[in-house]
Each structure stands twice: as structure tokens, then as C-alpha cells.
Amino acid sequence: MRVLAVLALLLLAACARDTVTLLPGGAGGTGAVAVLDEDGGAVAVIDQPYQVGKVGGIQVSTETTSAEEVAAAYGALLEALPPKPAVFVLYFREGSTRLTDGSLPNLERLLREVDARPGAEVQVTGHTDTVGKVEDNDVLSRDRADVVRQTLIGRGLPPDLVIAVGRGEREPVVQTEDEVDEPQNRRVEVTVR
């Protein structure tokens, strides 16, 4: 019986094989892909650049490939990946929804980026510093995003291509204690996808 089970596993591994090729990542470095069992437990982790996992169910064997082999096998596929979303940052005066003068050139740059991308859409994400309550900052960050969204629509972007969201004080550029007035954290990030 056990022999049969082992045979079945071997057959499964032999006929249904997936190839998982891990590529060196961008800014965050190479990440990892885990092979999971039905309960979500990791049975193997592929975490080296150019590591290749041959996977059939929870049967995994690994080997190593190279940049050249990846280009030959997957060059056309990787070229079809859309460009990385571009992010433009706009800053606000303290506690307000008014942009600083220095942020205006970035507004022009992002509008040009929208024109340059096929099928572009825009997400406006508001952020705050840590002055005030978390819930209030969620509202303020969303208000800031709405102001920029309206500005972009005023500059000719179709309303259904622009969404506004607030991240509150969750994602500061400069890490601070609570209740710290930090101009760099009072910002809106405009992501052009």
C-alpha cells in the first residue's frame, strides 16, 4: 500500500511539473516563492536569484539557471510586463489641503506621464504626519487625496481614471514618534499605472 502511495506521488511529480523561476527583484532585492501544502504550510522555499523549482504538488527539486537562459526562455514574456507604476509626490502646508509651491512642477510631470502610458490610470494616495488621532488622519489624508483628484480632473483627466484613497499616518517617509509635525510626511503620492 505504502509502495503504491509513493509510486503515485512519483508519477504525479513526473507528469504534472511546474517550473518556477525566481528572478532578482528590483528595489526590495530578490524575494521568495514558497511551495505550499493544502493547509498553507510551506514545504519548500525558492529564495535565490535564478533558482528554478520543478514542482509537482509538494514534490520539489531545485536547480539554478542564468540571466542568459532566462532571456532565451522568457525574454518575450518578461517584455510583455507592463512598466513599473510611476510615483509623484506632492507636499501640503501644515494641517491643510493646500499644496506647497514647490510641488507644482511635479503636477505637470505626472500629467505628462499619464499621456505617455497606454491604458493609464491614476491613484491618488493621501498621507499625514502623526499629529492628531489616527482616525482624524485617515479623514485628512483622504481629503488631501480628494483635492488632488479634483485638480487632476480639472486638468482634463477623465473622472473614472482617477481614484483617491487615504493611508492616514500608516506610511510615513520619515519615521517619527506620535504627535510630531513633519512636513515630509504631509504628502500625497500620485501613482500612474
Next chain:
Amino acid sequence: MLQRLLIGTLIALMAGPAFADIGRVKTVTGDASIERGGELLKAESGVTLQESDVLVTGPDGKLGVTFVDNSRFSAGPDSRVELSRFRFNATTHDGEFDTRLRKGSLAIISGQIAKRKPDAMKVRTPSSILGVRGTEFVVEVSQ
């Protein structure tokens, strides 16, 4: 039941059409389409995607997609990619993203869902389950 329907309607109204979109088609080469509830839609750059959509490419087809959490996909020729589940909270970045690669090949650059929580983004093939831990990779299913 009625209450649940009402709440569902309310949520749908509050979210508006833009939030039902999980991503957009960006690049199309050759024969590529989107299957939605039995209908076959032509894939063109700018077309919005919804949960449960299926990306389908022909022998010469390729399809590039960017999702609202900044994840990016490209599907190679003769592929079938089901976007089975996509949940994303743009404020907290909590989410869940399940893709089924039935056949073909798929290049993936993960986004905010995988960054927020390892394995919240999964790719299932006919034989395996992969948990994404913030990365760029290619999966190919051999028939």
C-alpha cells in the same frame, strides 16, 4: 437575506465603479481576450478587469496587466489565467489575491498585497500551490 442584499447594494454604491476594478490591461500582443461570465471580451489596453475574469491568450498572444495593488502580470502564449479572488484595502493594504494558472506561462511582479502579508498572494497550478513573498518570478505549467 434581504438585509444582506441591502448591505451588499450599499457597499457597491459606496465603492462606485472604480473600486470594483481590480486592474487594467496594459499591453496586448496577438490573440488575447478576457472571459467574463461566459462572454469573451477583446483585450485592449485600458480595459478594466474584475474578480473572476479569465485571461486567455492564443498561440501568438501575450497580455500584460497591472493590478490596483501595483502587482503586474504578463501571460505568455496559449495561457489561461483565472483571477479567482482579489480583495484589497487601499488604506491598510490588507488583501488576498488568488490566481489559477490553468495552462501556459505567467510572469509576476508582486505588489502591495504580498508586501503586507506573505502568502496573501497565491498562484495555483493544476498540481501545486505557490505562496508569493514579495518578488518577481515566472511560472510555467507543462501539460
